[in-house]
Amino acid sequence: MVPVTFGNKNFIGAYWRDHKVLYIVSLMVLFWSLFDGIVSFVTPILIENHGYSKTAIGFIIASSSFAGAIFDFVISKTLKNTYYIRLFLILFLVCFSYPLLLWSANNIFLFLFCMTLWGLYYDVFNFGLFDFVSHNSTKDEHCQSFGVITIFKSVGYLIAPIIASLLISEQIVTATPMVYSFLFLVIAAIFFVVLSTFSSHHGFHQGEEAKRKSVDWLKELKMWKSVSFVLYPVLIFNTLLYMFDSTFWTLGPMFEENFSSVNNFSGLFMASCTLPMLMTGWFVEAITKKFGKKRTAYFSFLISSILLISFGFIENPYVLLFVSFLSATFGSIAYPAIKGAYVDYITESKKYQGEVEGLSDFTTNIGFIIGPIMAGISADWFGIGAAFSFLGTFSLVLVIVLIIITPKHIRMIVKE
Secondary structure, three states: OOOOOOOOHHHHHHHHHHHHHHHHHHHHHHHHHHHHHHHHHHHHHHHHHOOOOHHHHHHHHHHHHHHHHHHHHHHHHHOOOOOHHHHHHHHHHHHOOHHHHHHHOOOHHHHHHHHHHHHHHHHHHHHHHHHHHHHHOOHHHHHHHHHHHHHHHHHHHHHHHHHHHHHOEOOEOOOHHHHHHHHHHHHHHHHHHHHHHHHOOOOOOOOOOOOOOOOOHHHHHHHHHHHHHHHHHHHHHHHHHHHHHHHHHHHHHHHHHHOOOOOOHHHHHHHHHHOOHHHHHHHHHHHHHHHOHHHHHHHHHHHHHHHHHHHHHOOOHHHHHHHHHHHHHHHHHHHHHHHHHHHHHHHHOHHHHHHHHHHHHHHHHHHHHHHHHHHHHHHHHHOHHHHHHHHHHHHHHHHHHHHHHOOOOOOOOOOO
16 A cells, blocks of 8 residues: 655556556456466367367467467567557457357368467567556566566466366367357456556557558568577577467366366366466566566576476376476566566667567567477377476576576667
8 A cells, every 4th residue: 555645646646547557457468368268278179179189289279379470570560669559459359259260160271270360369469568568667667567467367367277177078178168268358358448548548658659661571670680689598588488388288278188087187287387476476576676587587497497397207186286386486487577678678779669579479479389389299209297397308408508698687789
């Protein structure tokens, strides 16, 4: 609670106004995450119901991020300086069509088209959040703002798998999960309308939008190359983070087959992986201030990877749920920490905002391409538990390399 003894009433009013916008967006993200969490949980099971192997499922899901990687480059150029309200509007327009198309898909071409839409709307969502935080918080508040949003997002992704697993009987998907996802999306859209109304009177939209210029794709490629030379360690780490994340969302919903003795095990497993975000988001700011954003992200993820290696050797389902919770607890610190670092780079050099956002989301999509493919192939060859162990070993080695090669301070000095 803010002390009422502050002498400047205008300061108090501005404080509450700024944070009110943050919590409106956070509530919108909560219900959007419930929508996306349900369709994310359902997607691999639905594809498996049509007779596809786990390797094929991995490639199909990876195609969403391949499309997203292309959208990253296009969006970073064509939507440069676009206000977050417009980005969120595009998000909802695409999202409302996705559950209907996914449910009606019955062949690989329709599934691939659905994955393309999935890649598009997730890209727009990330661009919108980056733009929102950069408009509505100071540099010192970037991690805190992402931490708050991450908490609400995590609540959605915590509850969604449990709801979805309860709505799926014997790993057979019916229309019911799609109906629930659609209802949650409607609620998220209502909060978006509230945000739109409030933001139209908000002080941060100061007419900064630049006039559109003709798109010079060659120049943009060169700019991406120049910025990536500066940020390559954190871009590699970002890729690894989302390889980790995508593996859980690809194999987790199908983990039920390994522990059929526990009802709704896959829902509980996914919940154990998302629950830590609710706790770590509150104190990640204090950790990053003491140790730095990059070091916090690297070392917390290193511990998470060590714990992940044990997944292939644990036979007790309840022990596995506990270890997955511990692994996710350390891993959850890395996400807001590295996102805060990206917003620092954007704030340091607004000129390259589009390139930094684009490269961040591009590497996210690369992670979501490699992760599902690696997960699907290794799960077919060795089993789901061993696939997680392989990912943990790979992540551990790469993080150690990044700790060694990453400069202590990365400055946004770009040679054009």
